[in-house]
Amino acid sequence: MTGVADRAGGVDGADIAARARELTKAYGSGETAVVALDAVDVSIARGRFTAVMGPSGSGKSTLMHCLAGLDGVSAGQVWLGGTEITGLNDRELTRLRRDRVGFMFQSFNLLPTLNALENITLPMDIAGRRPEQAWLDQVIDTLGLRDRLRHRPAQLSGGQQQRVACARALASRPELVFADEPTGNLDSRAGLEVLGMLRRAVDELEQTVVMVTHDPGAAAHADLVLFLADGRIVDEMPQPTAEAVLERMKRFDTVRKS
Ligand SMILES: Nc1ncnc2c1ncn2[C@@H]1O[C@H](COP(=O)(O)OP(=O)(O)OP(=O)(O)O)[C@@H](O)[C@H]1O
Numbered sequence: 465m466t467g468v469a470d471r472a473g474g475v476d477g478a479d480i481a482a483r484a485r486e487l488t489k490a491y492g493s494g495e496t497a498v499v500a501l502d503a504v505d506v507s508i509a510r511g512r513f514t515a516v517m518g519p520s521g522s523g524k525s526t527l528m529h530c531l532a533g534l535d536g537v538s539a540g541q542v543w544l545g546g547t548e549i550t551g552l553n554d555r556e557l558t559r560l561r562r563d564r565v566g567f568m569f570q571s572f573n574l575l576p577t578l579n580a581l582e583n584i585t586l587p588m589d590i591a592g593r594r595p596e597q598a599w600l601d602q603v604i605d606t607l608g609l610r611d612r613l614r615h616r617p618a619q620l621s622g623g624q625q626q627r628v629a630c631a632r633a634l635a636s637r638p639e640l641v642f643a644d645e646p647t648g649n650l651d652s653r654a655g656l657e658v659l660g661m662l663r664r665a666v667d668e669l670e671q672t673v674v675m676v677t678h679d680p681g682a683a684a685h686a687d688l689v690l691f692l693a694d695g696r697i698v699d700e701m702p703q704p705t706a707e708a709v710l711e712r713m714k715r716f717d718t719v720r721k722s
Pocket of ligand 1: 491492498499500518519520521522523524525526527
């Protein structure tokens with residue numbers, strides 16, 4: 465059988481946007497220790513849209529945070545592109561993230577004192593980079609934010625804040641975008657817009673997207689779904705459909721109830 469780990473080992477390094485080897489992450493110690501990730505081997509293909517699914521507490525967010533270098537690991541190695549990030553100091557890591565990675569989190573992390581446009585361009589401002597205006601306009605218009613650019617987060621709905629966070633993640637055209645439940649707070653139309661935007665980032669701009677989601681419909685927009693359970697990758701599904709993903713997720717429920 466060709467497992468996830470074998471596939472990971474067999475993929476050409478140049479085609480890998482992020483990789484983990486024997487990645488273990490434990491929280492706490494002693495009797496209360498929780499192993500959130502248990503020796504995970506995974507490769508995220510460059511220029512692809514990968515969704516990560518699994519029951520609550522299975523380690524999805526932890527995997528994303530470790531792959532993005534936002535969280536330290538307990539054991540194992542992580543690479544972003546060809547760079548091993550588990551060996552970097554904080555300064556090197558911050559710079560690498562800033563240059564290569566865009567983030568969308570459930571809690572949008574928007575700065576309350578900045579308006580929408582300033583929030584969108586903040587990562588680039590910090591990096592001393594100018595936004596590419598045509599792309600920025602495209603992102604703003606696709607996400608329907610044109611008439612909200614001067615509003616502060618408190619003056620925006622939850623869905624609009626989510627779209628600002630999406631625009632911020634895509635604005636600098638990072639190689640790699642990590643999205644944690646990017647459609648969680650959106651109505652279905654806004655959710656579809658965000659997913660469409662992520663899809664275009666992959667298809668038209670050769671970006672790489674990794675998205676954690678609970679929604680089989682959202683996962684169906686991806687090229688590949690990785691399934692996590694108890695801190696391990698237990699399955700994967702190329703070219704997913706919402707129905708097939710839902711069926712796979714139901715099997716987790718069955719195992720748990722039995
Ligand atoms: N900072 C932390 N301290 C202690 N335990 C943590 C911490 N963060 C996560 N955990 C634990 O690690 C495990 C994996 O958590 P994680 O958030 O990665 O799961 P998840 O699959 O993203 O869950 P959900 O779908 O509910 O968001 C859980 O058991 C969780 O309680």
